[in-house]
Amino acid sequence: MTTPLYGQMMDVPLTVSSLLAHASRHFGTTEIVSKRIEGDVHRYTYRDCERRAKQLAQALMALGVEAGDRIGTLAWNGYRHLETYYGTTGFGAVCHTINPRLFPDQIAYIVNHADDRYVLFDITFAALVDVLAPQCPNVRGWIAMTDEAHMPRMSTAASSYEALLAQHDGAFDWPELDERCASNLCYTSGTTGNPKGALYSHRSTVLHAFGASLPDAMGLSARDSVLPVVPMFHVNAWGIPHAAPLTGAKLVFPGKDLDGKSLYELMEAERVTYSAGVPTVWLGLLNHLREAGVKFSTLQRTVIGGSACPPAMLKMFQEVYGVEVIHAWGMTEMSPLGTLAKLTWEQSQRSPDEQRKLREKQGHVMYGVDMKIVGDDGRDLPWDGVAFGDLHVRGPWVIDRYFRSDASPLVDGWFPTGDVATIDKDSFLNITDRSKDVIKSGGEWISSIDVENVAIAHPAVAEAACIACSHPKWTERPLLVVVKRPDADLTRDDMLAFYEGKVAKWWIPDDVVFVDELPHTATGKLQKLKLRERFRDHVLPSALDIENCPFDEKEGHALRHVKTDLS
Ligand code: ADP
Numbered sequence: 001m002t003t004p005l006y007g008q009m010m011d012v013p014l015t016v017s018s019l020l021a022h023a024s025r026h027f028g029t030t031e032i033v034s035k036r037i038e039g040d041v042h043r044y045t046y047r048d049c050e051r052r053a054k055q056l057a058q059a060l061m062a063l064g065v066e067a068g069d070r071i072g073t074l075a076w077n078g079y080r081h082l083e084t085y086y087g088t089t090g091f092g093a094v095c096h097t098i099n100p101r102l103f104p105d106q107i108a109y110i111v112n113h114a115d116d117r118y119v120l121f122d123i124t125f126a127a128l129v130d131v132l133a134p135q136c137p138n139v140r141g142w143i144a145m146t147d148e149a150h151m152p153r154m155s156t157a158a159s160s161y162e163a164l165l166a167q168h169d170g171a172f173d174w175p176e177l178d179e180r181c182a183s184n185l186c187y188t189s190g191t192t193g194n195p196k197g198a199l200y201s202h203r204s205t206v207l208h209a210f211g212a213s214l215p216d217a218m219g220l221s222a223r224d225s226v227l228p229v230v231p232m233f234h235v236n237a238w239g240i241p242h243a244a245p246l247t248g249a250k251l252v253f254p255g256k257d258l259d260g261k262s263l264y265e266l267m268e269a270e271r272v273t274y275s276a277g278v279p280t281v282w283l284g285l286l287n288h289l290r291e292a293g294v295k296f297s298t299l300q301r302t303v304i305g306g307s308a309c310p311p312a313m314l315k316m317f318q319e320v321y322g323v324e325v326i327h328a329w330g331m332t333e334m335s336p337l338g339t340l341a342k343l344t345w346e347q348s349q350r351s352p353d354e355q356r357k358l359r360e361k362q363g364h365v366m367y368g369v370d371m372k373i374v375g376d377d378g379r380d381l382p383w384d385g386v387a388f389g390d391l392h393v394r395g396p397w398v399i400d401r402y403f404r405s406d407a408s409p410l411v412d413g414w415f416p417t418g419d420v421a422t423i424d425k426d427s428f429l430n431i432t433d434r435s436k437d438v439i440k441s442g443g444e445w446i447s448s449i450d451v452e453n454v455a456i457a458h459p460a461v462a463e464a465a466c467i468a469c470s471h472p473k474w475t476e477r478p479l480l481v482v483v484k485r486p487d488a489d490l491t492r493d494d495m496l497a498f499y500e501g502k503v504a505k506w507w508i509p510d511d512v513v514f515v516d517e518l519p520h521t522a523t524g525k526l527q528k529l530k531l532r533e534r535f536r537d538h539v540l541p542s543a544l545d546i547e548n549c550p551f552d553e554k555e556g557h558a559l560r561h562v563k564t565d566l567s
Contacts (some may be wrong), residue, residue, distance in 0.1 A: 054090070272298060
């Protein structure tokens with residue numbers, strides 16, 4: 001065997017600290033603005049941020065924290081949380097962001113499973129920490145992210161973040177680390193079973209930040225003022241705290257005030273051009289705009305993901321407020337970005353209607369992720385926009401195995417996402433369901449997302465969920481659960497009539513029920529498992545009259561033939 005000829009370029013490791021070091025050195029005066037839990041607005045620069053992140057690193061090392069140790073956070077989006085992202089990973093510790101909206105028992109499970117050495121928390125979570133501390137005996141200390149003057153009264157012995165930082169000067173060089181070492185840890189929200197940890201490396205985090213910054217991905221830029229509404233405790237705020245320093249974008253953190261009015265006012269005050277969040281948050285913002293009769297004066301683009309962006313929301317942002325919506329798909333196991341719905345030059349020459357349809361999908365993969373859809377037999381399905389199957393992915397920022405688990409989740413080297421999707425001839429992904437939420441009617445699949453999107457387009461509907469309901473003839477049929485807008489008038493028959501001509505007849509729900517609110521997970525997704533339990537005994541009118549089922553059997557089976565013929 002001949003010796004390989006190696007490239008002769010510098011072997012500089014891709015470390016998370018290099019992102020902040022870059023911003024501090026080259027965008028040193030660019031601002032980071034935070035609405036603080038203490039009530040005021042805090043402003044400083046990337047240069048200040050790096051100095052304080054180094055002070056935190058010195059403080060943690062003085063407390064005995066070593067490379068590889070996990071440091072938990074229970075915090076909103078703010079400058080101290082950003083300092084923790086870098087003050088931990090910078091010397092080789094692991095930044096473990098925890099979702100404070102989970103049940104305390106689940107949080108305690110996560111803290112113990114991660115074996116967190118210290119947990120840093122915003123003072124809003126003082127009472128929560130008092131509940132957690134007795135259940136987490138291995139945590140050596142709890143650190144309140146505030147100064148001595150604002151320390152909350154607690155039963156747990158906690159120290160002050162500012163007091164710890166004040167003992168150090170920040171005169172310290174980030175060490176060179178092996179880029180394959182762990183940097184960040186995030187747990188999935190665990191809608192089924194216990195939460196599972198995705199342990200990112202320095203290399204995967206930096207590559208993801210590079211990918212996310214590309215113009216046809218999130219497209220962050222030094223020209224942007226970026227307000228991440230997506231929490232820093234939810235998959236690293238989709239990588240924005242890493243991509244913003246990489247690109248030199250200004251950062252604006254909303255703290256705990258995520259209602260429409262607070263977000264709008266902060267966006268206007270800080271001349272925000274770019275934002276990102278899940279659809280539920282945008283519902284609140286759009287409602288505020290409508291009620292207050294105001295418009296954005298600077299916002300240009302927003303990423304919407306985490307669950308499907310309803311077409312009605314996309315339309316409202318674009319047509320009424322002139323804001324470009326970038327629909328994105330990803331998951332904790334993918335750091336999280338996978339696909340984004342940005343059009344190519346050729347696609348943007350097509351009719352407005354065709355362009356709209358593409359933007360409603362989850363889009364094209366970014367370099368760094370490969371995807372495929374497979375049928376029950378594991379064979380690849382065609383990219384025709386019709387055949388749907390299990391979505392598998394792979395790439396350098398996709399999980400290889402879960403933290404502290406020996407079993408590999410991979411199938412032939414690919415990660416099965418648990419999503420069901422189509423891919424069309426434009427290579428655009430369209431998520432039709434989580435595999436466990438898909439409705440199997442007479443052996444055929446109905447996309448609950450598509451059925452919900454039609455309902456949400458009705459002016460009297462605030463929110464809707466479509467779930468499977470058992471049926472004696474078809475095994476399952478769709479049941480639509482609707483929350484009406486306040487004071488809106490809407491009957492079951494109105495709702496069903498609205499479906500005419502919008503979806504195949506056999507996709508129209510068999511029944512509609514109205515509720516006051518829908519259950520959500522800690523990350524704002526519809527909790528369909530809970531809904532299915534609640535309506536387990538619901539009797540569909542069609543189940544009582546099997547002979548006159550409201551849809552045609554032949555039409556129902558048409559799709560199966562298409563799928564089989566093409567696969
Ligand atoms: P969890 O911890 O609840 O799994 P994730 O944020 O990792 O939280 O959720 C990932 C899942 O969210 C995806 O597998 C997919 O089902 C759903 N999802 C994310 N973005 C979208 C989107 N744009 N459209 C539809 N579903 C989405």
